[in-house]
Amino acid sequence: MRILLIDDEVELVSTLAERLSFRGIEADWATSGREALEKVAEASYDIAVVDIKMPRIGGIELKRMMAEKYPHMKFIFMTGHGSEEDFRTGSEEAGAAYYLVKPVDIEELMKKLNEVLKR
Amino acid sequence: MDGKWDIIGNEGFEFMGKMNASISHEVKNVLAIINENAGLLEDFTLMAEKGMAIDPERLKGLAGKIQLQVRRADRIIRNMNTFAHSVDETRSKVDLGEVVAFMAALSDRLASMKGIALEVTPPSRPIMITTSPFLVENIIWRCLDFAMAVAGPGKTVVLTADKDDRGARITFSRLEALSHASSPTQFPLDVENALAESLGGQIVVNEGAGEIVLGLPEAVD
Numbered sequence: 647m648r649i650l651l652i653d654d655e656v657e658l659v660s661t662l663a664e665r666l667s668f669r670g671i672e673a674d675w676a677t678s679g680r681e682a683l684e685k686v687a688e689a690s691y692d693i694a695v696v697d698i699k700m701p702r703i704g705g706i707e708l709k710r711m712m713a714e715k716y717p718h719m720k721f722i723f724m725t726g727h728g729s730e731e732d733f734r735t736g737s738e739e740a741g742a743a744y745y746l747v748k749p750v751d752i753e754e755l756m757k758k759l760n761e762v763l764k765r
Numbered sequence: 766m767d768g769k770w771d772i773i774g775n776e777g778f779e780f781m782g783k784m785n786a787s788i789s790h791e792v793k794n795v796l797a798i799i800n801e802n803a804g805l806l807e808d809f810t811l812m813a814e815k816g817m818a819i820d821p822e823r824l825k826g827l828a829g830k831i832q833l834q835v836r837r838a839d840r841i842i843r844n845m846n847t848f849a850h851s852v853d854e855t856r857s858k859v860d861l862g863e864v865v866a867f868m869a870a871l872s873d874r875l876a877s878m879k880g881i882a883l884e885v886t887p888p889s890r891p892i893m894i895t896t897s898p899f900l901v902e903n904i905i906w907r908c909l910d911f912a913m914a915v916a917g918p919g920k921t922v923v924l925t926a927d928k929d930d931r932g933a934r935i936t937f938s939r940l941e942a943l944s945h946a947s948s949p950t951q952f953p954l955d956v957e958n959a960l961a962e963s964l965g966g967q968i969v970v971n972e973g974a975g976e977i978v979l980g981l982p983e984a985v986d
Contacts, residue, residue, distance in 0.1 A: 655794050655797070655798060657798045657801075657802075657830060657834075658794065658797050658798045658801055661798070661801035661802055661804075661805050662801050664805060665801065665804055665805055665808055668808050668812075699790065699878065700878075701877050701878050701879070701880050702880040702918055726789075726790045726791075726793030726794050726797065727786070727789070727790055727793065748793050748794065748796070748797035748800075749793070749796050749797040749799075749800035749801075750797060750800070750801075752804055
């Protein structure tokens with residue numbers, strides 16, 4: 647399984663990627679929508695874990711851009727808010743089961759990664 | 766049209782909500798980073814229990830990163846506290862330079878989400894005015910929000926506070942796009958006019974200079 651973590655907080659995605667690598671998952675990270683688009687153009691990813699609220703290209707827009715170009719990719723959304731609006735948008739885009747509220751529980755993320763891959 | 770104080774009251778709630786949502790989002794990010802660093806420490810502990818060698822420098826680095834985030838959270842919470850206390854008094858003496866710097870700090874995340882950088886030109890000396898601290902913060906936000914919409918992603922909005930004949934003024938500059946046909950228009954609206962009137966001030970949009978100037982009296986009536 648190869649995944650791409652996308653969040654504008656570099657320390658969050660880099661640490662999360664390292665922790666996932668200890669669990670046998672190959673994880674890359676990007677800190678902006680633009681960087682994420684460059685990465686998916688260079689390598690193939692099974693799943694992108696995307697923060698909903700990011701500068702410039704937001705998570706929802708980014709998901710749509712990536713899904714259009716790479717239809718095999720699956721998505722999990724992260725959000726800091728857990729607000730009704732974020733939940734509604736995230737659920738519509740990825741399904742209610744594939745939406746995580748920060749701080750992220752790594753075991754919960756692992757579970758969702760495995761579930762979404764089987765979907 | 767609603768009365769002036771109805772407009773100001775509704776806007777005040779919206780402003781308070783917007784700032785609190787932004788602050789809570791930033792705090793959540795800090796907590797998420799601390800959570801991952803603590804999780805990484807836990808992972809290292811489990812590895813050490815299985816006999817793997819862990820570099821003490823990595824542990825020291827992680828502790829340092831957690832401390833850094835705690836300091837970041839402390840800054841955010843201090844700003845939140847200052848913001849919350851700005852409603853304590855309807856009139857008080859404030860340093861407008863400090864208020865502008867504070868509002869830029871409070872709005873920094875919202876600006877960053879729009880891909881905009883904020884730059885504050887610090888005044889050479891304190892600019893003391895007697896005013897309503899909360900309403901001043903609110904009108905600065907309204908002007909800044911409009912300025913950011915005009916500037917667009919990738920641009921910098923400069924905020925400068927200085928003294929003038931009537932009292933003081935805040936200039937929002939580098940808004941060259943003000944003169945573009947595609948630029949947002951209709952400013953100031955009822956909300957900004959109501960806030961400006963209650964503060965005894967006025968807003969002037971200078972398209973040619975690419976500036977919005979908010980004038981405020983030395984003391985509000």
